[in-house]
Amino acid sequence: MTFGYFTIYSSSYSGFLLNESFWDNSYGKQMVWIIISIVLGSIILLIEGSFIQNSSYVFYLIILILLITVLFMPAVKGAKSWFQFGGFSIQPSEFAKLGCSLAFARYLSLINTRTQNLKNRLTAGAIVMVPALLIMIQPDPGTMLVFIGFVFVLYREGLSGNFLLIGLFAVLIAVVGVFFKASGSFIEVANLTVSGNLFFGIILVIGFFVAFLIIKYFVLPRYRREKYIRLIVVSIVGISISLSVSFIYDNLFKERHRNRFQIMFGIKEDRKGDGYNIYQALSAIGSGETFGKGYLNGTLSNDKFKHVPEQNTDFIFCVLAEEWGFLGCFAFVCLYASILIRMIMIAERQRSKFTRIYGYCVTSILFFHFMINVGMVIGLAPVIGIPLPFFSKGGSAVLAFSLMISILLRLDAERKVVLR
Amino acid sequence: MDPFQNRRWVIILIVLSISLIFSIRLLYIQVINKEWAKRAEQISYLKENLQPPRGFIYDRNKELLVGAENIYDIYVLPIKIKEEDSLKICEIFKLTIEELRNKIHLASSGYNAPYKPSVMFESLSKEEFAKISPLLSKVEALEGKVKTDRGYPLATGAHLLGYIRRISQQQLDGFRANGDLFYSKNDFIGITGLENIYEKELRGERGDANYLRDYAGNKVETLDKNPATPGKDIYTTIDGGLQQLGEVLMQNKIGSIVAIEPSSGELLCMVSSPSYDPSILTGKDFVKSYKLLKSNDSLKPLINRPVYNDNYRPGSIFKLVQSLIALQLGVINTNTSVVCDKSKIGCHNHEPPNTLEKAIKHSCNPYFLEVYKRLILSKSFDNYFEESRKGLKNWEEMVRTFGFGQPLGVDVPEEKGGFIPNVPFYDKWYGKKRWAFSTIYSNSIGEGEIGVSPIQMANLAAIIANKGYYYTPHLVRRVGEDKTSNLIRNKTCVDSSHFQAVIDAMHLVVESGTGRSAQIDSVKVCGKTGTVENKTFNDHSVFIAFAPKENPKIAISVYVEYGTWGSKWAAPISSVMMEYYLKKELSEKSKLKMDLIKEAIILNPKSDFTF
Structure with a gap:
């Protein structure tokens, strides 16, 4: 059942893409990639699950070698991410996600690996970090970000929830910090004008102090010590993040990045320069209104008009939004959510630890793609180049995602064979 | 059993909440807030005014007093200018880089925008245009557009016929304020004489056409077209x-x-x-001639005595x-x-x-x-x-x-x-x-x-x-x-x-x-x-x-x-x-x-x- 479920989905999604991006050249290429994907996917379905499991590290190593060699390839659009073969090009970073998932699952499923163990944690982290860093060098920050998704897997496998919370906390502080930096606002407090960022820092310190007082007066003495340590760790992390955000914003970011953040927070409206993409994208999405303009009737994101840049790759969601309207988008979001949840359920019903972890890896990767891509297009996240799985044009991505899914299906099909 | 089994619900919850946030955001952009839809229209629609030819003026024996003469305006589309183009443009029009930069700046600021063509040189005569037109085709960002100016076969009756000139910003604002949307920038308007008093008849009625445009401003699809009505000819009693x-x-x-x-x-x-x-009050030399007639001549030749x-x-x-x-x-x-x-x-x-x-x-x-x-x-x-x-x-x-x-x-x-x-x-x-x-x-x-x-x-x-x-x-x-x-x-x-x-x-x-x-x-x-x-x-x-x-x-x-x-x-x-x-x-x-x-x-x- 699941077999058909996903194959149909993957192909119908891809088919959907074909019709959406109705243009000769890319249309043909994409078709070829889809056929390759289906063929390879079918072959994988015939392979023994244990073979996949055993060759995980080999695959991982191959990927690492490819990621290193690709750095010596000529740059396309400023990033050394592609191997060119005639008319086709292959992006190894797409396959890196797959290789990484396999190796990650393989390592964590070893009988003596414990997520509570610091050494094991660091090894697992390294498995993810090495390809992520190589991708960072290319540079391809979008794909790199996806690797953060592996935190979810670790969490599922027993990593303390505090890491997620700290992560969330860190993101929150970073976002607020960047917001204050970007707005460059000054806040007047009792005749003293302080920069927004400093103000935020002061608020943080006061917050920690209040938390300290709360612990002192409301927590039983025997727990206090433990809470104090936590509070101190959180405070240090919080303040250092806010300071480093400030530092990064001022020193490492280029004007372009700063602009993007400013646009995202709505501090600046820039129709022509750095805000052009998102302005056009939002216009296209907004013009879909409730029911959309109808299939192939888009006037902004359609290939004929190209008002939305990258409309067949990163901004493909605009096409869907414009032509199918809110109802289509809502259906799409529901569909994506249900696929993700479905995959979690598939992962959860495994007896094999490897398959379960692998399932979570794939889910997290898809989820991150979905979250960042759609979030970016609808103006909730900064603009980062990242494809929408099964929608965006791009052979490597289609192939990699198809392989991921087919491997998961193959392993799922064997779930009853495995005892543990 | 797996002690962390229940953590799946946390992850599912995260997925669901992200989906919910996205749905709400989409609901806002697409259904509740109509602002973005309006902006989309601005982006994709191109309304073009179709200009009617101005009416002619005849004398009592049906001889042509005022006819038409083609003149050419050169439009520039700033976003299409490539680096190597600037040198070409300078050569064609004999400009220095500084002058060109100024012109492009003018064409992309104020009422003009870089994605909209605007006039860079106006009122070139047929001969001048013929000289540069082969060079013009090499630069994608430039475009010559024909405009009709007045021609005077008999070269007579300057005062009673009056003259036309490009509409001033003040006049334009005035007309707009009175609900007359006929004119747009660079249009001609009758200032004196018959050109002025019969302006409404001579100018005709504007048509318009709505297009869907692409990112570069090319017309891709015509939505509707409403042709212009030419201005009426005027038959005078003058011999x-x-x-x-x-x-x-x-x-x-x-x-x-x-x-x-x-x-x-x-x-x-x-x-x-x-x-x-x-005819000296037409074309490129209008300003020069006008100045001459208006202030450099003590006999005040512009006055219709x-x-x-x-x-x-x-x-x-x-x-x-x-x-x-x-x-x-x-x-x-x-x-x-x-x-x-x-x-x-x-x-x-x-x-x-x-x-x-x-x-x-x-x-x-x-x-x-x-x-x-x-x-x-x-x-x-x-x-x-x-x-x-x-x-x-x-x-x-x-x-x-x-x-x-x-x-x-x-x-x-x-x-x-x-x-x-x-x-x-x-x-x-x-x-x-x-x-x-x-x-x-x-x-x-x-x-x-x-x-x-x-x-x-x-x-x-x-x-x-x-x-x-x-x-x-x-x-x-x-x-x-x-x-x-x-x-x-x-x-x-x-x-x-x-x-x-x-x-x-x-x-x-x-x-x-x-x-x-x-x-x-x-x-x-x-x-x-x-x-x-x-x-x-x-x-x-x-x-x-x-x-x-x-x-x-x-x-x-x-x-x-x-x-x-x-x-x-x-x-x-x-x-x-x-x-x-x-x-x-x-x-x-x-x-x-x-x-x-x-x-x-x-x-x-x-x-x-x-x-």
């Missing part, structure tokens, strides 16, 4: 040949010629001198009006005799004015002083001041029926009306009861405070030719296919029976009186000379006439500033004009006359001489 002749005759002179067809009020010509070739110079004193031609009013009131009759008493007012030597006819023939000043006295003062001599007031009021009212003292209603913009002195005027000037007939008597011979425009003088000739009425003079017969209904008949206060004597006298003026230089072979001409005093330099030369005496076809007024006396320049000029109009050609004698007139330079060395 192109006569107008041209008039301009030739008046060259190097200041003044005007106005000719009217008495039976219809149609203006046959309206010459203002100094004149200029209307026949209509706007309404402070001309009419001189002796006004004696005709005095005679007619006096006859109507019965204060004189055709046989009234007056002694030519030069004590009060100067006169030349002539046979005694024992009839009205002789008085007009010799333009006897004392005679008309007496006539005016009889008009203003009744015989009772009760109260000198009161009498004068009453008399002047009555006189003014009667004079006004001849079309003086108010605009005639000619189809020119903001026509001026001249001035007939009245009671409030003198009251203000001298004070009540501080003036009487003895103060204002110079009005009797058309001097004093009377101000009349040349068109009103010609109209006077037409009134006499018609024996008592006139049709409002007009320039346009037909707009497009619709006949204009401006044939308005106006009656004077004088009965037609009184006119014959004056007409006979005017005939005598030309036959044997002061206006002998206006004679035309085999045509009976009726005319009256006028010599308007000028203290600074030579007197002005005035002449009004109509011909033939029976069933008149043309009534004319000629005003030559500094022309010394009426018969010297104004009378011969009108004879040449009338002969040309009546016979369609000039006799040998008249050609000689014409050459003499043509070569004469009559300018006031004290104020006008610019050489």
Whole structure:
């Protein structure tokens, strides 16, 4: 059942893409990639699950070698991410996600690996970090970000929830910090004008102090010590993040990045320069209104008009939004959510630890793609180049995602064979 | 069992919450907030105005007075400029990089935007455009667009036709504020003359077309198209040949010629001198030429003297009006005799004015002083001041029926009306009861405070030719296919029976009186000379006439500033004009006359001489 479920989905999604991006050249290429994907996917379905499991590290190593060699390839659009073969090009970073998932699952499923163990944690982290860093060098920050998704897997496998919370906390502080930096606002407090960022820092310190007082007066003495340590760790992390955000914003970011953040927070409206993409994208999405303009009737994101840049790759969601309207988008979001949840359920019903972890890896990767891509297009996240799985044009991505899914299906099909 | 099994719910919860956030955001952008949909329309729709061609202007014989000339505007689309293009553009137009940078900056700021083409160079002539067009095709960002400017095949009638120019921002804002959305930037608009007064008819109606455009502004799909309605052609009453002749005759002179067809009020010509070739106020050189005409020429060639110079004193031609009013009131009759008493007012030597006819023939000043006295003062001599007031009021009212003292209603913009002195005027000037007939008597011979425009003088000739009425003079017969209904008949206060004597006298003026230089072979001409005093330099030369005496076809007024006396320049000029109009050609004698007139330079060395 699941077999058909996903194959149909993957192909119908891809088919959907074909019709959406109705243009000769890319249309043909994409078709070829889809056929390759289906063929390879079918072959994988015939392979023994244990073979996949055993060759995980080999695959991982191959990927690492490819990621290193690709750095010596000529740059396309400023990033050394592609191997060119005639008319086709292959992006190894797409396959890196797959290789990484396999190796990650393989390592964590070893009988003596414990997520509570610091050494094991660091090894697992390294498995993810090495390809992520190589991708960072290319540079391809979008794909790199996806690797953060592996935190979810670790969490599922027993990593303390505090890491997620700290992560969330860190993101929150970073976002607020960047917001204050970007707005460059000054806040007047009792005749003293302080920069927004400093103000935020002061608020943080006061917050920690209040938390300290709360612990002192409301927590039983025997727990206090433990809470104090936590509070101190959180405070240090919080303040250092806010300071480093400030530092990064001022020193490492280029004007372009700063602009993007400013646009995202709505501090600046820039129709022509750095805000052009998102302005056009939002216009296209907004013009879909409730029911959309109808299939192939888009006037902004359609290939004929190209008002939305990258409309067949990163901004493909605009096409869907414009032509199918809110109802289509809502259906799409529901569909994506249900696929993700479905995959979690598939992962959860495994007896094999490897398959379960692998399932979570794939889910997290898809989820991150979905979250960042759609979030970016609808103006909730900064603009980062990242494809929408099964929608965006791009052979490597289609192939990699198809392989991921087919491997998961193959392993799922064997779930009853495995005892543990 | 797996102790962390329940953590799946946390992850599912995260997935669901992200999905929910996305859905809400999408709901907001797509359904609730309509702002983005509006912006999308702005991005993808391209509305193009289709410009109608401006109507042409023809003369009474359907000869083209104003036609079209193609000019070219060069548009630039800043976002399409590539690096290597800038050098090419500089080469084509011979610009420095700095100048180009400025132009591009202008084309992408303010009302212009980089993704919208805007004018970089305007009004290139056909020849200039032909030179650069092959180079132009190499630069994608540039585009030449044809625009029609005015062309003048006959190069005549600059004043009455008027000129057009690109609309100013002020005018544009004004029209927009009044809800007239016709104009857009770079459009032409009629400023003076017929171009101005018939602007609405000439300009036509704009069409529009809606397109879907792509990111570079290319039209990809046409949504609807609504073609423009061309401007209506205007058929004027002007005789192109006569107008041209008039301009030739008046060259190097200041003044005007106005000719009217008495039976219809149609203006046959309206010459203002100094004149200029209307085509210099077109195209690229507009600004340069305009400046030259407007401020660098003391003769003020832009002023349309026949209509706007309404402070001309009419001189002796006004004696005709005095005679007619006096006859109507019965204060004189055709046989009234007056002694030519030069004590009060100067006169030349002539046979005694024992009839009205002789008085007009010799333009006897004392005679008309007496006539005016009889008009203003009744015989009772009760109260000198009161009498004068009453008399002047009555006189003014009667004079006004001849079309003086108010605009005639000619189809020119903001026509001026001249001035007939009245009671409030003198009251203000001298004070009540501080003036009487003895103060204002110079009005009797058309001097004093009377101000009349040349068109009103010609109209006077037409009134006499018609024996008592006139049709409002007009320039346009037909707009497009619709006949204009401006044939308005106006009656004077004088009965037609009184006119014959004056007409006979005017005939005598030309036959044997002061206006002998206006004679035309085999045509009976009726005319009256006028010599308007000028203290600074030579007197002005005035002449009004109509011909033939029976069933008149043309009534004319000629005003030559500094022309010394009426018969010297104004009378011969009108004879040449009338002969040309009546016979369609000039006799040998008249050609000689014409050459003499043509070569004469009559300018006031004290104020006008610019050489």
